[in-house]
Amino acid sequence: MGVTKLLLPTGSHPTLRHVPPADRVRRLLPLPGEAGPVGLAEHLLQHGPLPRVGRSASQRAATVEEVSRAGLTGRGGAGFPTAKKLAAVLAATGRPFVVANGTEGEPASGKDRFLLARAPHLVLDGAAIAAAVVGATEAVIVSHHAVREVVAEAIAERRRSGVDEVNFRVVSAANRFVGGEASAVVHWVEQGIPAPTRTPPRLAERGLSGRPTLVQNVETLAHLALIMRHGAAWYRQAGTEEEPGTMLVTLLGALQRPGVHEVELGTPIAAVLGLGGGASARLQALLIGGYFGTWVAADTAMPLPFSAAGLAPLGAGAGAGVIAALPVDACGLVETARVARYLADESAGQCGPCVFGLPAIAGALERLAVGAGYDDELLRRWLGQVDGRGACRHPDGVVRFVDSALRAFAAEISEHARGWCCGTGRRRVLPTPGRGR
Ligand SMILES: Cc1cc2nc3c(=O)[nH]c(=O)nc-3n(C[C@H](O)[C@H](O)[C@H](O)COP(=O)(O)O)c2cc1C
Numbered sequence: 001m002g003v004t005k006l007l008l009p010t011g012s013h014p015t016l017r018h019v020p021p022a023d024r025v026r027r028l029l030p031l032p033g034e035a036g037p038v039g040l041a042e043h044l045l046q047h048g049p050l051p052r053v054g055r056s057a058s059q060r061a062a063t064v065e066e067v068s069r070a071g072l073t074g075r076g077g078a079g080f081p082t083a084k085k086l087a088a089v090l091a092a093t094g095r096p097f098v099v100a101n102g103t104e105g106e107p108a109s110g111k112d113r114f115l116l117a118r119a120p121h122l123v124l125d126g127a128a129i130a131a132a133v134v135g136a137t138e139a140v141i142v143s144h145h146a147v148r149e150v151v152a153e154a155i156a157e158r159r160r161s162g163v164d165e166v167n168f169r170v171v172s173a174a175n176r177f178v179g180g181e182a183s184a185v186v187h188w189v190e191q192g193i194p195a196p197t198r199t200p201p202r203l204a205e206r207g208l209s210g211r212p213t214l215v216q217n218v219e220t221l222a223h224l225a226l227i228m229r230h231g232a233a234w235y236r237q238a239g240t241e242e243e244p245g246t247m248l249v250t251l252l253g254a255l256q257r258p259g260v261h262e263v264e265l266g267t268p269i270a271a272v273l274g275l276g277g278g279a280s281a282r283l284q285a286l287l288i289g290g291y292f293g294t295w296v297a298a299d300t301a302m303p304l305p306f307s308a309a310g311l312a313p314l315g316a317g318a319g320a321g322v323i324a325a326l327p328v329d330a331c332g333l334v335e336t337a338r339v340a341r342y343l344a345d346e347s348a349g350q351c352g353p354c355v356f357g358l359p360a361i362a363g364a365l366e367r368l369a370v371g372a373g374y375d376d377e378l379l380r381r382w383l384g385q386v387d388g389r390g391a392c393r394h395p396d397g398v399v400r401f402v403d404s405a406l407r408a409f410a411a412e413i414s415e416h417a418r419g420w421c422c423g424t425g426r427r428r429v430l431p432t433p434g435r436g437r
């Protein structure tokens with residue numbers, strides 16, 4: 001291991017030996033129980049100095065290649081290869097922008113807030129590195145309002161110590177589900193409107209101020225910061241061959257200790273739930289991946305690896321890293337109907353499928369949930385009519401979620417369709433702000 005010089009904000013520059021995190025799992029969140037944000041000096045002692053990225057075309061290409069070798073994929077939900085996004089912005093014409101997406105519009109998720117609240121400098125390092133790779137001099141951190149001050153203070157600290165070549169600013173995110181979609185984030189920062197815009201042009205070509213824009217989830221940027229410090233080979237020591245690294249997960253529902261944890265991709269679902277102390281009640285189903293995710297039978301999912309490949313047999317994926325545990329005394333149909341209504345209300349209201357289709361789907365699920373009638377053929381027709389038809393992927397996500405409920409709760413559906421309702425829907429598991437939880 002090489003000896004590196006630490007850049008300390010005090011101006012003192014002792015020469016210290018720096019090593020990658022010893023724990024192969026706790027990389028982003030090395031300090032258990034750490035309540036407050038890690039300050040810049042401590043952050044640099046923990047992780048080592050901010051790596052400098054070579055500015056020549058060949059050095060930039062080599063950096064993108066290293067990220068590609070690491071196999072880093074986006075942690076905002078879609079799992080797109082980060083190296084491809086960097087390469088697309090690098091290839092575009094014009095002075096680019098970097099946007100760190102910490103909107104976390106999904107109410108079931110808390111991992112981006114958790115990360116920013118504890119390790120803001122790791123995210124800022126990642127944004128600074130991404131900016132250097134694509135040649136940006138400005139980066140906007142779009143932060144969930146709950147942690148905006150932490151981010152602002154971290155930026156001020158860096159400014160005082162002069163560690164960055166990039167100019168940072170922080171913007172409070174829109175408090176809307178679709179406000180986290182990449183083009184909506186840009187629209188919000190620019191015009192205060194949290195609604196997606198039509199593509200093309202792609203953001204990599206024309207985004208903020210009409211300039212090429214790289215939008216990455218804040219967790220993705222934190223991983224990038226570690227890859228650039230310790231290399232692709234180190235990064236690949238955790239996770240699976242196809243899906244390397246770690247991921248933050250938000251555990252909620254009927255668990256002993258719901259919360260945010262860091263796991264290796266490929267960890268069996270039962271072991272992931274074990275980090276939350278295991279089930280606090282008998283479980284019937286899990287919602288994996290969040291509100292654009294998939295309901296699966298709990299027993300079937302438990303031995304499977306938490307990864308896209310591991311969950312593919314169930315039609316599920318890691319998504320935004322949410323796992324919600326549904327106990328037997330809650331109703332999957334009631335939960336699904338309430339979330340579907342929440343998602344219908346949260347649409348940006350600018351495309352037909354969202355404006356007409358999603359409320360109709362939510363209404364059908366609400367009637368089904370209380371045993372007030374169900375037309376399976378009609379509901380499936382509506383799902384087919386909205387899938388892939390919006391300007392953004394909001395309706396597709398809703399279809400995936402509802403479709404999985406129709407499979408996972410098939411037995412309950414036939415009973416509800418006959419007018420029977422057990423009344424267990426009173427126990428609420430999934431948060432739907434503005435709808436009683
Ligand atoms: C309706 C909708 C909401 C989204 N909300 C978020 C969000 O809150 N945070 C986020 O990082 N990505 C969100 N995304 C994904 C972003 O569009 C984008 O893919 C992501 O920020 C890119 O970063 P990544 O490649 O690092 O994951 C959302 C997508 C959709 C369709």
Ligand code: SF4
Nearest residue numbers: 348350351354390392
């Ligand atoms: S599909 Fe829905 S959420 Fe997406 S832009 Fe259209 S109306 Fe808005």
